[in-house]
Amino acid sequence: MAHVAQGEKEDIDRAVRAARRTFDSGPWHTMTPSMRGRLLNKLADLAEQHSEEFAQLESLDNGKPLSVARAADVPLAIDMFCYMAGWATKIEGNTIPMSFPGQYFAYTLREPVGVVGQIIPWNFPLLMAAWKLAPALAVGCTSILKPAQQTPLSALRLGELIMEAGFPAGVVNIVTGFGSGAGAPLAAHPAVDKIAFTGSTEVGKMILQAAAGNLKKVSLELGGKAPNIVLKDMDVQTAIAGAAHAIFFNQGQVCCAGSRLYVEKGVFDQVVEGVAEHTKKIKIGSGFDPSVTMGPLVSDEQLSRVTGYLQLGMSEGAKSLAGGQRYGDHGYFVEPTVLVSTNQNMRVVREEIFGPVVVAQPFDDLDEILSLANDTVFGLSAGIWTRDISKAHRIAAQLKAGTVWINCYNVFDAALPFGGYKQSGWGREMGHAVLESYTEVKSVCIGL
Numbered sequence: 001m002a003h004v005a006q007g008e009k010e011d012i013d014r015a016v017r018a019a020r021r022t023f024d025s026g027p028w029h030t031m032t033p034s035m036r037g038r039l040l041n042k043l044a045d046l047a048e049q050h051s052e053e054f055a056q057l058e059s060l061d062n063g064k065p066l067s068v069a070r071a072a073d074v075p076l077a078i079d080m081f082c083y084m085a086g087w088a089t090k091i092e093g094n095t096i097p098m099s100f101p102g103q104y105f106a107y108t109l110r111e112p113v114g115v116v117g118q119i120i121p122w123n124f125p126l127l128m129a130a131w132k133l134a135p136a137l138a139v140g141c142t143s144i145l146k147p148a149q150q151t152p153l154s155a156l157r158l159g160e161l162i163m164e165a166g167f168p169a170g171v172v173n174i175v176t177g178f179g180s181g182a183g184a185p186l187a188a189h190p191a192v193d194k195i196a197f198t199g200s201t202e203v204g205k206m207i208l209q210a211a212a213g214n215l216k217k218v219s220l221e222l223g224g225k226a227p228n229i230v231l232k233d234m235d236v237q238t239a240i241a242g243a244a245h246a247i248f249f250n251q252g253q254v255c256c257a258g259s260r261l262y263v264e265k266g267v268f269d270q271v272v273e274g275v276a277e278h279t280k281k282i283k284i285g286s287g288f289d290p291s292v293t294m295g296p297l298v299s300d301e302q303l304s305r306v307t308g309y310l311q312l313g314m315s316e317g318a319k320s321l322a323g324g325q326r327y328g329d330h331g332y333f334v335e336p337t338v339l340v341s342t343n344q345n346m347r348v349v350r351e352e353i354f355g356p357v358v359v360a361q362p363f364d365d366l367d368e369i370l371s372l373a374n375d376t377v378f379g380l381s382a383g384i385w386t387r388d389i390s391k392a393h394r395i396a397a398q399l400k401a402g403t404v405w406i407n408c409y410n411v412f413d414a415a416l417p418f419g420g421y422k423q424s425g426w427g428r429e430m431g432h433a434v435l436e437s438y439t440e441v442k443s444v445c446i447g448l
């Protein structure tokens with residue numbers, strides 16, 4: 001489909017030098033916040049003018065249905081640039097009342113952290129680029145962005161629009177390549193001040209080690225194994241549709257996917273059979289076919305990983321109510337799968353599969369569901385389906401997860417922080433929360 005450069009350590013060195021120079025002494029250094037905001041707005045406008053092209057690139061590169069790229073990836077990415085454009089002029093410090101003996105005037109400044117390395121995955125390539133670049137640029141950082149090797153095309157096209165918008169040279173440096181050849185030297189680079197990573201928990205831990213050399217700041221958005229909890233008072237059809245969307249959206253290749261479905265006894269059979277029935281309505285095929293609602297997985301490697309988990313689940317004693325294997329004999333398609341007869345000790349319940357596979361279990365009461373839901377090393381997201389608003393708030397308060405959706409799922413907004421408890425990560429994306437991870441606070445104290 002396309003040939004893309006395989007960046008190596010020396011390309012990362014050159015990109016970091018450009019980003020460093022531009023941050024320390026280039027035009028970016030002296031540009032006003034208002035101008036930075038205007039550039040971000042211009043980039044959003046350009047991306048909007050090219051939204052159909054971006055949607056097609058995303059579908060071609062990742063396999064996702066074009067309709068999904070049009071409805072989710074592209075508008076959310078554009079919105080992220082617009083939202084962060086507004087923040088560029090609002091990065092403020094405080095004045096601090098002092099109690100130290102004497103008279104002082106003290107204030108804080110919020111300054112850009114500097115040169116940031118940003119490493120992103122393949123599941124939402126353009127959106128992940130926007131989540132990373134927009135806040136970094138709003139506060140005045142410079143960036144070296146490494147897209148995933150499977151899906152570099154939309155980031156490269158975005159790079160062209162960044163130039164067209166008029167961002168000074170060296171502000172955004174996109175280096176395509178592999179994690180080992182380009183990602184690792186970026187994470188370890190002594191002239192990089194911060195690394196922002198989205199991807200697997202396993203690689204997240206490697207990033208931490210690589211960052212230790214110069215103790216660069218680190219933010220991590222990692223894997224998940226989200227509990228999606230259905231209480232028996234919920235309208236069953238709404239719960240079924242919600243549970244199916246929570247796991248099957250984007251072929252299940254979503255870090256916050258509702259991959260553990262817990263249903264209160266009394267409606268368990270109805271809900272899981274309903275989700276299994278729902279899979280028959282999912283049309284699998286090319287992302288460019290308008291009737292298709294589920295595309296292929298991203299790669300051969302991902303296909304092996306997901307089908308490997310399906311075999312493992314069966315060998316552990318799980319039963320499939322729907323799906324359970326590869327779909328067809330060519331391409332990277334997997335049947336949307338509902339596994340029952342599962343328990344907390346199974347690897348399919350404990351590990352992130354990152355495919356269209358949900359594991360379902362019944363529960364008795366609130367105490368049991370809280371203990372099951374929180375029995376995981378992850379803590380990215382969770383879902384609750386109930387008409388009882390008081391129960392919903394009580395459960396939400398006790399879930400160890402960065403995002404809790406009640407009677408909805410996979411709802412994202414540039415203003416709503418997103419990130420993980422426990423091994424799902426450090427720091428938050430989006431909202432004003434993300435600005436903290438791209439800025440340093442400087443205290444200035446003046447004796448009067």
Ligand code: TAP
Pocket residue numbers: 119120121122123146147148149150177178179180182183184185187198199200201203204206207221222223224254255302305352353354
């Ligand atoms: P990762 O290996 O975590 O890849 C994410 C990004 O990190 C890619 O750009 C990758 O480069 C890069 N990378 C890999 N090794 C690196 C290293 N040593 N130093 C610096 N950067 C490195 O994810 P994957 O291989 O694409 O997928 C593996 C599993 O991770 C999936 O099956 C899924 O479970 C999980 N995953 C989670 C997420 C989220 S959002 N939580 C996203 C993707 C995957 P390459 O271009 O070489 O891949």
